[in-house]
Amino acid sequence: MPSLNLLQALRPSNWMRSSDARPSATAHDGPVAGSAPAPRKLSAADIQRVAPDGGWLSHLSQHAQAPQASSRSLHGLYALQSHKLEAAHLALHGFGLGDSAEAKTLHAMAEQLQAARFKPDRAVQPREMASNSQLSRDVRTVIATALTRAGLPAKLAQREAKASLQQASTRLLNQRPWQTVETRLQHNGREYSCTLTPAGQMKLGGAGDIFPNGYHDKGVCSASTTETSHAANLWLSELHSPDADDAQRTLFKGIRHGILSPYGVEDATRRQDGARQRATEVATAALFSQPDTLRQALAGDTVTLRLTSTALVTPGLGGEGGMLRDQIGAWRALSSAPQPLTLQVKNADGELQAVQVKLEVAAFNFGVNELALKLGMGHGESDKLNLTALQQLLGPDLKPGTDPGGWVGDYLAQNPDNSGRVWQMAQQLKDIWARQSHRRDGGEPYKAAQRVAMLAFEIGAVPCWNCKSGKDRTGMLDAEIKREAIAQHQGHAPSRPEAALDAGMRELFGKVLTQGGNLEVQAYNTGAPGNKVMKQLPLGSLLNLSYAQRVGDAAAWQQAQGLSTLLKS
Known part of the structure; x- marks a missing residue:
């Protein structure tokens, strides 16, 4: 031996x-x-x-x-x-x-x-x-x-x-270069562009990315479970549509990533330190996503950065509860530290510069897999977090019909042009919470997570979201957001929670799933395109979620599924 x-x-x-x-x-x-x-x-x-x-x-x-x-x-x-x-x-x-x-x-x-x-x-x-x-x-x-x-x-x-x-x-x-993914899709004669920028391409000039520990144009895939220097699978996701004068109008922008916990690290102290470092990178990416705010910070001003963190994991089997606790602990450590927080950013000259940021984080978790929505796992732990985060976002009174407070109330007090849409989406979130409908599929697995992200964007906060890997459940939320944003851009009112998609919306959802950049992100992470969420379980309707009904078209389903059945991570 x-x-x-x-x-x-x-x-x-x-x-x-x-x-x-x-x-x-x-x-x-x-x-x-x-x-x-x-x-x-x-x-x-x-x-x-x-x-x-x-x-x-x-x-x-x-x-x-x-x-x-x-x-x-x-x-x-x-x-x-x-x-x-x-x-x-x-x-x-x-x-x-x-x-x-x-x-x-x-x-x-x-x-x-x-x-x-x-x-x-x-x-x-x-x-x-x-x-x-x-x-x-x-x-x-x-x-x-x-x-x-x-x-x-x-x-x-x-x-x-x-x-x-x-x-x-x-x-x-x-080791391979991770490049910006740019795709286009058309719906009802109008063209939309989807841009996914990996962390290594988040640059202010030609001197490398913005992070103190640079990516060197490469990436950190979702299987990097012991990585403590970088966030895993970190991307800026954007949706644009040309205006009448061909200027690019941003319909949505947010940060997507893998779980903050480097859960492959056994030592608790080292793992939690790694989670805080990953959270710091996500916060830095969130600042990068707001160019005006970043310019002010680089000019020496102290800026406020509000972000929503929406996890999509299920506490219980599979260790995702511990991962979630590491993530929440990391956000609490950053947001409860003496403010303003100092972030290090490489400026356009490639020089490291300290910027002062007042960081506020509303941290949610909505389980969206079969264990959560069909078997009811993990909601007790998640909703303790969600109550605090919802009150931060919407104010202490979460009863449907009441005026929003919190971040949304602060925003509405400015009488913005999008006040009607913001108020309606806030009421939808209150209704979802009151009915506890986020705990079931109901024909729309991502109902709460999608509205948190879109509402955050509408009020000028930065929506961030993640699952364990940052590619499958995270990719589905990315697609749900873009489908809804395009629908609203084409004149539709915010969709009602749990309302079935009509034929036009199913067609649009299929286009976003297959042409919105998610296939490329999945390939960067695994070597092959395809979303593992797109599956049919043996027990049929007892456990299957409603994705087949939401997509409708078999060809779009198969294209979104890709080669994911051959992958384990």
Whole structure:
């Protein structure tokens, strides 16, 4: 049996942990039979050599340029499988086994896959999707075999193979450039543009992004569960429509991200510190989303920044309760700290500058999955938070029909042009709360979360929202918001809570789901486009949520689902 030192020598945890894109390279020898291979760090050049020409990176770039391309294509499947093989090769390199027989096996598999990609693209078949699971098993077996030959027991080798493959996949996803996603859609003859800007592209000039610890044009994918320096999957989401003079009118703007808790970190103190750092980045991104406020702050003024944080997790099974508590703790730590809070921002000259911000956060959580809306899990814990946040947003009197107070009351006191819409949306939130209808599907799973986000935007606060990963439930809320914003822009009154979508609204929802940028965000995070929320459970109507009814069109459903059934994170 190998010693613990052998396992530590084999495990590539040191080089896998960092999301920095520029690790140093060290020379290494091939493994010697009967001895532990020495771990080494990989350079960016190593990773570039692992990636085959025309692999998943180039596929994703093409996908970003053609948002209506099929999300369930054969070439898309090949791209995902190429990513798996790249990750496996990278994992073997991390163990010092890059010259092993198993590495040559992976290379041969990659060549076979690359040759297959010359076939014409078409819709992927069920048997081809099933082959992906077999490939995953084969790849883990190849890595485990290499580790067994290096001296690890078989069971331990299997565990290490699985863990190292996930770490390598995350590493690859974080090493690639994350670019701004820009898509367009048309509805009733009018064109709308959707822009999703990743954290690494939040820039004031050409000297890098605004964050003290820069992203270097790369990203932090949702699988980065131990990342404590950056927020995971952080994006600015915008919806625009040209006015009559072709000026861009902003219909909605907000910040989306993954859970603030780096829940893969076992040490509670380090995990909570990481959550506060992630929250600080989200607050900095929120400030970036308000250019006038940011300019004032950079000019030396103390500014007020109000944001709503709407989590979409379910306390209970799966550990999401602990993640939520870490997130709420982080927001409380920032908003209860002596104000103004000092944030560090890189200005247009690339220089780090301290800005003074009075931060106010209204932190919600609405469970939106089957566990919450069909089985009733997590609402007790969530609604303790929601009561406080609603009173912050709407004032202490939450009875329907009463005038709003809180942030909304402050805003309405200025007699703004959108006062009617703001008052109506505030009343809808009060009605949802009074009826407790956010605890059930009711034909609209995101009824409360959508109205919190849109109301925050209407009153000049910054809506922020997240689920565990920041891609599936978060993406659905992104789509629900944009559907409603476009509908209101085309003259519709704010939709009634739990009202069924008519044919036109179902068509619009399908367009936003498939053409609004979410497929690209999901691909950046996993290597393949597709939303895991789009599923049909075995027990049918007993557990299924109402997405099929809200989308209506089977083709739009499948396009939104993409290859998500092949993904585990």
